[in-house]
Amino acid sequence: MIDHRELFVELDFTIEMPLIERMREILDTISFIRTKYECSVQFSNILEPDQQIKFGNKLDDYFASRNSLQMFLIIPPYSYFPWHFDPSKERTTVINIPLYEYDDSHQTYFSGAPTREELGYDLYKIVQMKYKFAHPYMLNAKGKQHCVFNPTDIPRKIFSICTETSYKDAVAWFGDLAL
Numbered sequence: 001m002i003d004h005r006e007l008f009v010e011l012d013f014t015i016e017m018p019l020i021e022r023m024r025e026i027l028d029t030i031s032f033i034r035t036k037y038e039c040s041v042q043f044s045n046i047l048e049p050d051q052q053i054k055f056g057n058k059l060d061d062y063f064a065s066r067n068s069l070q071m072f073l074i075i076p077p078y079s080y081f082p083w084h085f086d087p088s089k090e091r092t093t094v095i096n097i098p099l100y101e102y103d104d105s106h107q108t109y110f111s112g113a114p115t116r117e118e119l120g121y122d123l124y125k126i127v128q129m130k131y132k133f134a135h136p137y138m139l140n141a142k143g144k145q146h147c148v149f150n151p152t153d154i155p156r157k158i159f160s161i162c163t164e165t166s167y168k169d170a171v172a173w174f175g176d177l178a179l
């Protein structure tokens with residue numbers, strides 16, 4: 001059995017609607033980097049200082065002190081992003097926030113497949129991460145393999161913060177967080 005806390009955690013607060021609307025506004029104006037594959041995750045440019053989302057609480061200092069980057073991800077309709085570990089050596093923990101309400105099939109995000117070497121045969125365990133609208137999720141994106149599916153005709157839009165901290169330290173810090 002996989003302990004999903006090694007893979008991801010749903011953080012214990014909700015993003016207020018005015019901030020979600022601000023994120024949506026910036027999303028509509030920002031450029032997206034061309035990705036290698038048409039049917040895959042699309043990454044936006046990194047938000048410039050004047051576009052940065054401020055949470056108005058201790059999260060701002062936390063993210064600033066860990067050289068965090070803010071960006072958007074879009075998973076286009078009928079698309080998937082294959083199994084991968086996030087490539088950044090420094091920004092090893094990711095916080096994702098879904099910007100719209102999506103149905104269950106949209107929330108098909110698998111995480112934490114053991115590698116073939118660990119198992120010795122072709123059986124891969126998967127854990128589904130079910131995004132809830134406006135809830136932040138912290139992902140062990142560097143440490144665990146993950147895979148994204150969108151088997152619907154609606155693009156899935158995510159606000160994403162990449163932080164320069166270990167997943168373990170981030171889980172501990174957010175575990176003590178009182179906003």
Ligand SMILES: [Fe+2]
Binds near residue numbers: 084085086141146
């Ligand atoms: Fe990833």
